Amino acid sequence: MTMRDIEAIKLKKKQQKKEKKAKGRISFDMSRYSTRHMALKIAYIGWDYHGFASQATVEKTIEGHVFAALMKTCLITSRETSNYTRCGRTDKGVSAFGQVIGIHLRSNLTQGVGVVNPKEEEAVEVVPSDLNNNLSHPSSSSSSTSTSSTPSKRNRNNQKTNNNDKNNSIEKSKTEIQYAAMLNRVLPPEIRVIASSPVPLHFNARFSALYRTYKYFFIADQYNLSLMSEAGQSFVGEHDFRNFCKMDIDNVVNYKRVVLGLTVEREGSLGVITISGFAFLWHQVRCMVSVLFMVGRGLEPVSIISDMLNLQKTPSKPMYEMASELPLVLYDCGFEDVQWEYDPEAHKKLLEHFHGLVDSLSLKRAVCDLMLRGIKLGGGRFFFLYFCSLFLFYLFIIKCN
Numbered sequence: 001m002t003m004r005d006i007e008a009i010k011l012k013k014k015q016q017k018k019e020k021k022a023k024g025r026i027s028f029d030m031s032r033y034s035t036r037h038m039a040l041k042i043a044y045i046g047w048d049y050h051g052f053a054s055q056a057t058v059e060k061t062i063e064g065h066v067f068a069a070l071m072k073t074c075l076i077t078s079r080e081t082s083n084y085t086r087c088g089r090t091d092k093g094v095s096a097f098g099q100v101i102g103i104h105l106r107s108n109l110t111q112g113v114g115v116v117n118p119k120e121e122e123a124v125e126v127v128p129s130d131l132n133n134n135l136s137h138p139s140s141s142s143s144s145t146s147t148s149s150t151p152s153k154r155n156r157n158n159q160k161t162n163n164n165d166k167n168n169s170i171e172k173s174k175t176e177i178q179y180a181a182m183l184n185r186v187l188p189p190e191i192r193v194i195a196s197s198p199v200p201l202h203f204n205a206r207f208s209a210l211y212r213t214y215k216y217f218f219i220a221d222q223y224n225l226s227l228m229s230e231a232g233q234s235f236v237g238e239h240d241f242r243n244f245c246k247m248d249i250d251n252v253v254n255y256k257r258v259v260l261g262l263t264v265e266r267e268g269s270l271g272v273i274t275i276s277g278f279a280f281l282w283h284q285v286r287c288m289v290s291v292l293f294m295v296g297r298g299l300e301p302v303s304i305i306s307d308m309l310n311l312q313k314t315p316s317k318p319m320y321e322m323a324s325e326l327p328l329v330l331y332d333c334g335f336e337d338v339q340w341e342y343d344p345e346a347h348k349k350l351l352e353h354f355h356g357l358v359d360s361l362s363l364k365r366a367v368c369d370l371m372l373r374g375i376k377l378g379g380g381r382f383f384f385l386y387f388c389s390l391f392l393f394y395l396f397i398i399k400c401n
Contacts, residue, residue, distance in 0.1 A: 210278075
């Protein structure tokens with residue numbers, strides 16, 4: 001039995017325990033509530049997670065924890081009925097600041113963009129009260145028709161107008177669920193919802209995305225940044241990137257992708273490679289960075305990238321290792337007409353949370369620095385004592401002779 005089989009058995013037992021607990025709970029009646037199509041912007045530190053997408057045999061994924069939080073807060077009934085889409089699928093160890101998902105969530109409202117009332121299939125648009133009044137009170141050009149109406153009919157029209165005004169005033173007094181604050185209370189500390197936005201029902205987090213931007217961090221002193229920047233411009237434009245990805249023969253037939261821009265900049269002691277494009281292949285960014293590192297270290301010429309993009313010169317992918325996944329971040333996903341809403345209180349807690357993470361990592365770095373200094377100091381003492389002993393032994397030999 002392999003470790004993968006053992007993990008699958010453990011995961012199955014945990015799911016059975018959760019099902020037993022769920023049987024004893026009072027069910028939440030979602031049919032009493034409207035749902036709303038929302039876009040959620042999610043940040044996560046993925047170093048200790050097995051990628052973003054859920055996996056049948058692995059429990060620790062970003063997506064798995066997000067859906068666990070959505071179920072725990074009763075914002076959805078199931079993944080299958082939530083109209084869920086995701087913008088990107090980051091690999092194991094990769095982090096994100098601007099991952100975006102689209103999903104139907106429980107809502108307090110009955111009108112608005114993306115709102116679906118119970119037992120209805122179409123979104124209910126907001127009808128302003130002044131438009132209702134115009135519809136209920138015809139203009140002077142149709143006054144002859146209005147005066148010809150019976151008193152009872154006019155009363156019914158007035159009653160409808162009053163009801164519409166009352167409903168609009170009640171709707172305005174309602175506040176939407178603070179999705180970020182609610183989910184962040186139950187998510188693991190490495191995963192946080194940064195913002196939310198109501199979106200139309202046709203919004204798809206994957207296919208509605210205009211671009212995706214990745215950032216890759218590295219130690220700048222070890223590389224020639226100007227050479228890397230010069231070589232990186234060969235990536236810009238539409239190319240066949242089959243020599244810069246992990247081949248997925250079963251799912252991908254077209255390896256042409258468009259890179260919108262690539263920059264190599266220095267930020268203090270670190271270098272940052274920023275890559276934007278419409279979409280990316282499996283491991284494409286890490287393969288691109290790996291070849292740029294070869295150029296930056298002087299192991300390959302600047303022309304290596306254009307040569308690898310030319311399939312006549314390089315018909316098959318050369319053997320090389322991908323760059324590490326840990327410094328890679330899905331920084332941004334761009335959309336048209338998505339207005340992100342940041343809850344002030346949740347935003348304040350978000351800042352405090354990430355300041356705490358920075359402080360924790362700073363303390364860990366201090367411990368590593370202490371050990372590094374100790375090793376260097378210990379190594380110096382060792383060599384000093386070693387050479388002293390050699391010198392004394394040499395003097396002893398001379399004296400004996």
